[in-house]
Amino acid sequence: MALPTDADLLAAARTDASAFRAFYERYAERVHGYHLRRTREPDAAYDLTAETFAQAWLARGRFRDRTGGTAGPWLFAIARNVLVDSVRRRRLERSACERLGVLVEAATEPDETWLDGLDETLDHLPAGQADAVRLRVVDELEYDDVARELGTTEAAARVRVHRGLAALRHRLRERLEAS
């Protein structure tokens, strides 16, 4: 039997907390890793992870499957917003955790350096590729919508996204090897 997709889990999670737990298990380490790389503070990363999933729970009814069943782009967009909101407000974003009654304890004050280079990887791509990746992955548009937005054909949009993601993979690999 095929594993349920993220979209399946989020749909089930409308009435079933265990389905959301399965979704959490699928992404918890990656989301935590994302926050830990940005903050370099384990406690802050833990709390930001909690807030990310708490917000995902509260917003699960609004998830729209536009990427073949995966909710990764949607979830990481939430993670990014939680991080950015925390830095802008100079305190860890925890409104969703408070609403759900999930205890978070870090007394960490967000640091603006957490946002250093947040989008720089995308910014290093050629404009056409960066726009295509942003529209497809961040905004979760279908390829025909990406094409319309870029004023090109669907095939060309697919090529731009493919090349952009390949360039991102290459760049991230270089950065990992350098660090």
Place this chain on the structure above:
Amino acid sequence: MTALPSSRLATLGDELELACAADLSTRPRRRTRRMVLVAAVVAVVLGAAAAIAADQLSTSDVANSLPAGTAALIGTNPTCTAVKQNVEYHCVLARAPAPEVSDWKGTVEPTVDSTKHVNGGCRALRSDGLEWQCYLGQAAVDQQIVSQGFLGQYAPAPGHG
């Protein structure tokens, strides 16, 4: 920099699952409580509340609630004028919305206030999505733009689709 032990993430998963289950089980009761509270407030202090709200809500607040509710409206720079203060607004976008749909006319989208809660909704008046009629609170429910249950819901990020 040390990675957290996965057991801590497992503990967080347990806490979240319990909180989510509690959220599911308490939601209907909470909604009922809220409705009772709203009814009481409306019955007792309707005039005063409306006057206070009229002071607090600006047309730019309404304009900001469009992209806060709908991702496709981000960057469209709406401006709104009050048709009926705190109830109905006419909003015009400076830029066309993202092409999520080929014909926006008649499309309805929720609006979200600065506290990230659904506060109403808008209906597109033109196919290009540049003009919207927006309604706040119960008026959006009456216009069948948002459901009674959706109004007031927490919406941390603009919706897609």
